[in-house]
Amino acid sequence: MTDNPIVSIRHVSKYFGKFAALEDVSLDIHAGEIFALLGPSGCGKSTLLRILSGFETPSEGELLLDNKDLVPLKPNKRPINMVFQSYAVFPHMTVEDNVAYGLKMEGVSKSEITSRVNEALEQVHLTGLGQRKPNQLSGGQRQRVALARVLVKKPRLLLLDEPLSALDAKLRDAMRLELVKLQESVGITFVIVTHDQSEAMAIADRIAVLNDGKLRQLATPAELYQRPVDAFVADFVGKIHCFDVASASIENELIQVTSSTLPPLSLPPSVMSSALHSLPVASSGGVQQTQQSIGRQPRSQTDAIGRLDSASGKLVLAIRPEHISASLSEPASADVSLLGSIGDIAFQGQHSILEIVIDGKPSLTAIVENAAAQALHNAGFGSPVWAYWTASDMLLLPENASNGSN
Ligand SMILES: Nc1ncnc2c1ncn2[C@@H]1O[C@H](COP(=O)(O)OP(=O)(O)O)[C@@H](O)[C@H]1O
C-alpha cells in the first residue's frame, strides 16, 4: 500500500430535493488499499459508491481519479467496476462465458479473452470449473464467479456494496479472508461498503465512518477503536460505556472532570479526543467552569473555549469493557471503583463476560479472565461486586464531533 491518492473526493454533497444524503464529504483513497465506508443504514454509503461509479452525479464538490476529473465520464467510460450485494451471474451461461461477457462486449480479441478469463478464474480459485453452469456451484463459488467477472476487466478501482451481507455467518467469515487475500494478489484498490463494523475492522486498511451523510472519522481500524473522535464513533466500532460529564477543565496539565456517577477525576491529556483541541483552564481560585458556563462564554474570550463550544454540546467519559476489572472485595487502589451486583456471566472460552448491575444505571460489562470468573460464578447472581478501572484508560469524548463544527 502506498500513500498516493488514487481517488480524491473533495467537498462532495448530494441532495435529493432538500434532503442531504451526503454533506461536504472530503476524503482520499490510497492506491492499493482496502477502503471501507462504514455507517448505519441510510447514512449515505451507497450514494457515495454510486457517485464513484457514475450512476449518480454529486450536487456539489469534486471527484478525481488519478488526479483527473471523473464527474464528466459516463459509468462505462470509468475504469471502475462494481460488485453488488446480490452477486449477479447469468444462470444460462457457463462460468467461462460469464467471466468473458464483459470483454466480448468490448470487442477484445478471442485469444486475449481466453488468457484473461483463465487468469481471472485462477485468481478466484475456480480453475477447472469454467464449463460449469452457476447452478452447479456452491454459493461461495458463485460469488467468486461474480468477482472474476469484474476482475477480468482489470479496473483501477473495484467497488463492493455490502458484498458479504447475503451470506450466512460461516461463509461470510471465510469470504472476508478470501477478499483480503484476493485484493493482496491482484493489487486493485477496493472500496467496500458495509454497515457491519466487525467486517470493516477485519478487512479494511482504513475506514471512513459516516453518519447522517457526514464523514465522522477516517482512520485505521485500530485508531478508530482506540482513538475515536466522538461517542458515536466509539460506540459504533465496539462496546463502550459512557458517563455524562458535568464539568471539564485543565488544571496543572491534568484534565479535571466531574460527573454525577464517578468520583472527581484527574486525567492525563492523552484521554482527550482529537476533536477537543483544547479545554478551558480552571480559574485560579480552583473553581472549575461547568459545561453550561463554558457554553455561555462569549467566543472572543479565549480560543480554547470557542473550540470546545463548537466541537460539542456535551462531553462523555467512556471506558471499554476490556479495561474494566471486577472484584468481590473493594479494590485497594483503583482510580475508579463502583459497587454493583453480579448479573449474567457468559463463558467465552479464554475469558468470561460479566454484567455488573449498578443501582438504577445501565449495567457495565467487564471482560474477566476465567480464573477470576470462577469466584464470581461461585458468589452467584446478585452478589455484591466492584467494577474498577484505571483513569488513564478512559476517553473524554464529545457526544457528536460534527455537531456545530460543520
Ligand atoms: N434516489 C434517491 N432519492 C431520494 N432519496 C434517496 C435516493 N437514494 C438514496 N436516498 C436517501 O439517501 C439516504 C442515503 O441512502 P444510501 O446511500 O442508500 O444509504 P446507505 O447505503 O448508507 O444505507 C437515505 O436516507 C436514502 O433514503
Ligand SMILES: [Mg+2]
Ligand atoms: Mg446501501
